[in-house]
Amino acid sequence: MTAPLVEQKAKASRKSAELKPVINESGIEVKTLYTLADVISSGGIDQSPPGEAPFTRGIHSEMYRRRPWTMRQYTGFANAADTNKRFKYLIENGQTGLNVAFDLATQCGYDSDAPEAMGEVGRVGMAVDTLRDFETAFDGIDLDAITVSLTINGTAAILIAMYFAMAEKRGYDLAKLRGTAQNDILKEFIGRGTWIFPVDSSVKLVADTIEYCAKIAPKYSPVSVCGYHIRESGATPAEEMGYAFCIAKAYSDMALARGLDIDEFAGRLSFNFNIFGNLFEQIAKFRAGRRHWAKIMIDEYHAKDPSSGWMRMIAGGGGFGLTIEQPENNITRGAYYALVAALSGAQTMALCCYDEAYTIPTPKAQRISLRTMQLLIEEIGLCDTVDPLGGSYYVETLTNQMEDKIVEAMNWVDSVGGIVKAVSDGLIQSKVSAYAYERQKNTESGALRKVGVNCYVESNEEKPNVEMHPYDEIGANEQIDALRKIRDERDNEAVGRCLRALRDDAVAGRNVMPAMVQAVKAYATVGEITDTLVGIYGRFAEPTRFS
Amino acid sequence: MSERRIKILVGKPGLDGHDVGAKVIVRALMEAGFEVIYTGLRQTPETIAIKAREANVDVIGVSILSGSHIPLCRRLREELQEKGLYDKLWIVGGNIPEEDRMVLKQLGFSGVFPTGTKTGDIVTFIRENLK
Numbered sequence: 242m243t244a245p246l247v248e249q250k251a252k253a254s255r256k257s258a259e260l261k262p263v264i265n266e267s268g269i270e271v272k273t274l275y276t277l278a279d280v281i282s283s284g285g286i287d288q289s290p291p292g293e294a295p296f297t298r299g300i301h302s303e304m305y306r307r308r309p310w311t312m313r314q315y316t317g318f319a320n321a322a323d324t325n326k327r328f329k330y331l332i333e334n335g336q337t338g339l340n341v342a343f344d345l346a347t348q349c350g351y352d353s354d355a356p357e358a359m360g361e362v363g364r365v366g367m368a369v370d371t372l373r374d375f376e377t378a379f380d381g382i383d384l385d386a387i388t389v390s391l392t393i394n395g396t397a398a399i400l401i402a403m404y405f406a407m408a409e410k411r412g413y414d415l416a417k418l419r420g421t422a423q424n425d426i427l428k429e430f431i432g433r434g435t436w437i438f439p440v441d442s443s444v445k446l447v448a449d450t451i452e453y454c455a456k457i458a459p460k461y462s463p464v465s466v467c468g469y470h471i472r473e474s475g476a477t478p479a480e481e482m483g484y485a486f487c488i489a490k491a492y493s494d495m496a497l498a499r500g501l502d503i504d505e506f507a508g509r510l511s512f513n514f515n516i517f518g519n520l521f522e523q524i525a526k527f528r529a530g531r532r533h534w535a536k537i538m539i540d541e542y543h544a545k546d547p548s549s550g551w552m553r554m555i556a557g558g559g560g561f562g563l564t565i566e567q568p569e570n571n572i573t574r575g576a577y578y579a580l581v582a583a584l585s586g587a588q589t590m591a592l593c594c595y596d597e598a599y600t601i602p603t604p605k606a607q608r609i610s611l612r613t614m615q616l617l618i619e620e621i622g623l624c625d626t627v628d629p630l631g632g633s634y635y636v637e638t639l640t641n642q643m644e645d646k647i648v649e650a651m652n653w654v655d656s657v658g659g660i661v662k663a664v665s666d667g668l669i670q671s672k673v674s675a676y677a678y679e680r681q682k683n684t685e686s687g688a689l690r691k692v693g694v695n696c697y698v699e700s701n702e703e704k705p706n707v708e709m710h711p712y713d714e715i716g717a718n719e720q721i722d723a724l725r726k727i728r729d730e731r732d733n734e735a736v737g738r739c740l741r742a743l744r745d746d747a748v749a750g751r752n753v754m755p756a757m758v759q760a761v762k763a764y765a766t767v768g769e770i771t772d773t774l775v776g777i778y779g780r781f782a783e784p785t786r787f788s
Numbered sequence: 789m790s791e792r793r794i795k796i797l798v799g800k801p802g803l804d805g806h807d808v809g810a811k812v813i814v815r816a817l818m819e820a821g822f823e824v825i826y827t828g829l830r831q832t833p834e835t836i837a838i839k840a841r842e843a844n845v846d847v848i849g850v851s852i853l854s855g856s857h858i859p860l861c862r863r864l865r866e867e868l869q870e871k872g873l874y875d876k877l878w879i880v881g882g883n884i885p886e887e888d889r890m891v892l893k894q895l896g897f898s899g900v901f902p903t904g905t906k907t908g909d910i911v912t913f914i915r916e917n918l919k
Contacts, residue, residue, distance in 0.1 A: 345802075345804065345854065346803065348803070349803050349830070351803075357803065357832075359859070360860070361854070364855060364856070365855075432808070433805050434805020434829045435803075565903065565904060566904070599883070675815070678811070678815040678816065681812045681907060682907075685906050685907065685908070706885050706887075707883050707885040707886075707902065707903075708885065712855070712856075785827070787815060787818065787826070
């Protein structure tokens with residue numbers, strides 16, 4: 242029996258009066274129901290098909306029907322030989338890209354025998370001292386068949402030079418070589434912290450790699466701009482994307498100042514984004530971001546090549562969303578993250594592993610992540626149609642609203658003098674750490690619900706112990722011995738000549754990449770090259786403001 | 789102790805760049821009314837000890853997520869003792885496995901706070917142990 246309309250309305254309003262407002266992390270109030278009116282009042286629906294600017298629905302017309310996303314789990318072990326073995330294991334299991342982790346000494350520019358490297362050699366990834374380590378790590382791996390992503394920032398220019406030198410030695414044509422380096426130093430100042438040089442010089446080095454790749458290795462993606470770590474550090478989803486765009490614009494501006502045309506490099510820029518949080522907010526974030534990046538490239542940078550406006554992205558990680566409590570829940574969380582990435586049109590997924598909240602993922606955990614992605618492709622139907630949520634009143638409205646929030650975040654950066662200044666002064670760092678603190682307080686109070694942490698906690702529940710891979714002292718010493726042997730055996734006069742040439746180019750403000758490639762070919766070490774540049778550029782002095 | 793504000797140095801030794809937690813703790817301690825000095829990343833045990841002595845702090849806290857907490861704390865202990873800071877309260881937080889907690893306590897780090905510790909528990913610990 243239907244009640245009279247008036248009564249229905251009264252009931253509905255009584256009901257809504259009792260409901261608590263829902264405001265997503267980006268600051269958008271979520272309604273209980275969306276209709277066409279919401280879509281229209283928020284800006285309407287972008288009717289462009291996928292593959293056509295501004296790419297709200299995807300950067301390719303057929304998306305996963307043509308080719309599913311690349312699966313690229315993050316891996317890197319103590320030394321090059323072990324890493325090589327794990328790479329081969331993952332390739333045998335159907336992984337289609339490699340994502341290389343490096344140890345902290347390599348990331349911060351220290352050789353394995355430097356005092357600063359003590360206790361860190363091979364701990365969180367592969368140790369790299371010279372080109373020899375790259376030759377070993379990629380031995381027997383077909384660089385045409387599999388694309389390699391180097392998760393490296395502070396020393397990215399050096400490792401890109403090593404990758405090119407190694408590929409060249411093996412007979413690959415650099416003009417056709419594909420691959421990616423993370424090489425996003427601006428986000429390192431905001432979160433993750435593997436900076437070395439002051440902000441200006443660091444950005445200059447990124448521009449050097451972009452310029453060099455545009456000329457020598459045009460298929461190689463020299464930069465993957467990371468909203469991911471900014472989000473981990475405390476930014477909202479809208480800020481994550483807005484700040485990432487500010488960073489990508491800063492690199493683009495530097496490259497343009499070198500006389501490059503936007504279409505020479507913009508198509509090779511890619512992005513790395515975070516997934517944890519509200520599912521619809523993330524999906525709307527990606528749709529809105531894709532559209533907004535295309536607008537930036539077309540309207541502000543006058544890009545002509547459609548691929549210049551592509552927001553190509555890797556997604557699937559969300560370390561902050563995982564919990565050490567009831568860790569099996571992380572398998573479920575990871576599956577939802579993969580779903581979000583698939584529904585959002587990600588090009589590549591690096592899915593987080595259920596045990597990564599307390600250890601470096603085991604092979605079993607990595608296999609579960611890989612299978613989770615394969616399940617979506619093979620069993621659940623995620624590859625059948627493009628942008629399956631397009632047209633949803635809620636998703637379309639939220640997409641419009643998220644774009645406004647992204648613009649708001651970018652405007653704030655402009656209002657404080659641009660991204661380089663905001664990072665040099667520590668303004669963004671302070672802003673995101675304030676939000677991280679709010680998030681912590683809300684988790685502790687239970688206002689922010691976290692299953693297994695502040696709700697559905699079982700009594701007598703055993704927390705898994707934090708497992709640290711025991712530090713491999715023997716392996717570290719082997720790495721150091723090998724390094725010293727190379728230092729003895731190489732042509733040290735040639736190394737000295739190469740490092741002097743590098744210094745001269747750095748002093749003169751020239752692109753240092755050609756000299757860097759020569760230096761790594763002569764087996765100059767990561768530490769020697771870094772020290773040479775520190776001698777010219779200096780080191781970053783970290784601002785530690787909390788207001 | 790009650791006449792003056794509790795002064796604490798929060799340090800990040802080693803190459804580990806994970807500072808979200810350290811910065812959350814800094815804010816929590818500031819909100820609790822403590823005077824907090826944050827060293828920033830990439831400190832050596834020696835620079836932490838020097839800064840602690842210069843600032844004449846009551847508490848020295850370090851945050852380590854890379855897994856190097858035992859060797860780093862061992863060296864920090866030497867530095868702190870050498871600089872006459874053995875009577876200060878030493879605490880450590882981070883990714884610390886159960887079996888390492890006692891080792892760190894024996895080294896003199898009386899407060900050991902694994903990831904997931906509530907910020908309020910750290911504040912309480914400091915207040916109670918400085919009496």
